[in-house]
Amino acid sequence: MPGVKKINHVAIVVEDIDSALGFWRDVLGLELDHIEEVPSQASKVAFIPLGDSEVELVEPIDPESGLSKYLEKRGEGLHHLCLEVEDIEGMLASLKEKGARLINETPLELPGRKMAFIHPKAANGVLVELYELT
Amino acid sequence: MPGVKKINHVAIVVEDIDSALGFWRDVLGLELDHIEEVPSQASKVAFIPLGDSEVELVEPIDPESGLSKYLEKRGEGLHHLCLEVEDIEGMLASLKEKGARLINETPLELPGRKMAFIHPKAANGVLVELYELT
Numbered sequence: 001m002p003g004v005k006k007i008n009h010v011a012i013v014v015e016d017i018d019s020a021l022g023f024w025r026d027v028l029g030l031e032l033d034h035i036e037e038v039p040s041q042a043s044k045v046a047f048i049p050l051g052d053s054e055v056e057l058v059e060p061i062d063p064e065s066g067l068s069k070y071l072e073k074r075g076e077g078l079h080h081l082c083l084e085v086e087d088i089e090g091m092l093a094s095l096k097e098k099g100a101r102l103i104n105e106t107p108l109e110l111p112g113r114k115m116a117f118i119h120p121k122a123a124n125g126v127l128v129e130l131y132e133l134t
Numbered sequence: 135m136p137g138v139k140k141i142n143h144v145a146i147v148v149e150d151i152d153s154a155l156g157f158w159r160d161v162l163g164l165e166l167d168h169i170e171e172v173p174s175q176a177s178k179v180a181f182i183p184l185g186d187s188e189v190e191l192v193e194p195i196d197p198e199s200g201l202s203k204y205l206e207k208r209g210e211g212l213h214h215l216c217l218e219v220e221d222i223e224g225m226l227a228s229l230k231e232k233g234a235r236l237i238n239e240t241p242l243e244l245p246g247r248k249m250a251f252i253h254p255k256a257a258n259g260v261l262v263e264l265y266e267l268t
Contacts, residue, residue, distance in 0.1 A: 004164055006185025010144055010215055014258045023257055027232045028217075030138055050217075051140025052186050057258075077259030078212035081144055083162075083184075098161045123157055124148045124191075125211030 004091075008084040008131045009054035013071050017046045017059045020076075024048060024057065040110060042067055080117075080127040088114045088132035095122075107132070138225075142218040142265045143188040147205050151180045151193045154210075158182060158191060174244060176201055214251075214261035222248045222266035229256075241266070 014020040017035060025032050025048070033047040033054075042065035046057040058079060060068040070079070085091045088107045095102060095118065104116035107130075118128040148154040151169060159166050159182070167181045167188075176199035180191040192213060194202040204213070219225045222241045229236060229252065238250035241264075252262040 004162060004184065007141060007144065007187050007189075010141065012258055012260055020258050023234065027229060027234050027256075028138060028262075029228075050138065053141050055141075055215075075259050077254070078215065081189075081212065094163075095161060100157070100161050120211070122161075124146055124154050125209050126146055128162075 003086050005084045005086060007053045008082040008129075009056045010081055011056045011058050011079045011129075012077065013067060013079040014057050014059055014076050015071065017044060017057050020057045020059075021046060024055065030055065037061065040108065080129050082129040082131055084131045084133065086132070088116060088130055091130060092116055109134075137220050139218045139220060141187045142216040142263075143190045144215055145190045145192050145213045145263075146211065147201060147213040148191050148193055148210050149205065151178055151191050154191045154193075155180060158189065164189065171195065174242065214263050216263040216265055218265045218267065220266070222250060222264055225264060226250055243268075 021032060024030050030048045030050060033049050035044060035046045037044050042060060042062040044059045044061050048055040060071055062068060092102065092105065096105065100122040101119040102116065103119050107114035107116045113134055114132045116130050120127045155166060158164050164182045164184060167183050169178060169180045171178050176194060176196040178193045178195050182189040194205055196202060226236065226239065226241065230239065234256040235253040236250065237253050241248035241250045247268055248266045250264050252264065254261045
């Protein structure tokens with residue numbers, strides 16, 4: 001079976017990245033790598049490396065996006081868990097064969113990575129993102 | 135400032151560990167290390183090492199516990215993020231000095247580790263656990 005290598009990142013949805021950095025960077029002492037807009041996910045993201053993973057602070061930039069609606073409904077907090085895999089197509093095929101409900105049946109290709117989401121209904125309420133670095 | 139070393143684990147609250155392993159182990163292919171009862175947290179926990187972190191599936195064992203009430207109110211899903219620190223007393227002192235709201239002002243000592251929780255109101259809705267391995 002194609003393997004999961006590690007936790008690539010844990011994403012936290014926040015109202016405002018600058019204000020959130022007041023805790024994660026200034027109080028907790030984590031180091032911000034950079035902030036960038038990720039239009040495919042309708043968000044602005046602060047990347048905070050930690051061990052061999054990352055914490056990502058994710059701020060919605062489009063009020064019509066699913067992320068904005070999630071934030072409005074559930075409030076700030078843990079949003080998704082991203083697992084890095086060796087072979088995302090192989091993993092998606094294996095998940096599909098085993099009947100796991102997917103949000104993306106084929107990966108979205110972005111510079112440096114392919115990604116897809118598993119539906120939270122398949123994963124005990126957890127929105128699981130899969131990454132293959134390319 | 136005392137440092138955060140890495141993500142020790144990401145905890146997922148589930149109704150039933152055996153049923154949850156049907157996804158995390160059998161479908162996703164992660165390897166279960168072991169399951170143990172953690173009476174101090176009123177839970178049974180499946181430990182699933184992943185890279186230099188772990189995924190933990192946490193099942194409440196006491197219907198009166200905060201964890202049971204959380205599960206009842208919010209449903210299954212991501213529950214807390216555990217960060218491993220070098221010096222938990224130093225970190226708690228630093229957090230307190232900076233006005234961060236804590237659940238535990240002094241660490242709970244368990245075999246092999248000291249632990250304390252930061253209040254989600256301090257951390258953008260995220261329940262943050264701190265671990266120092268001892």
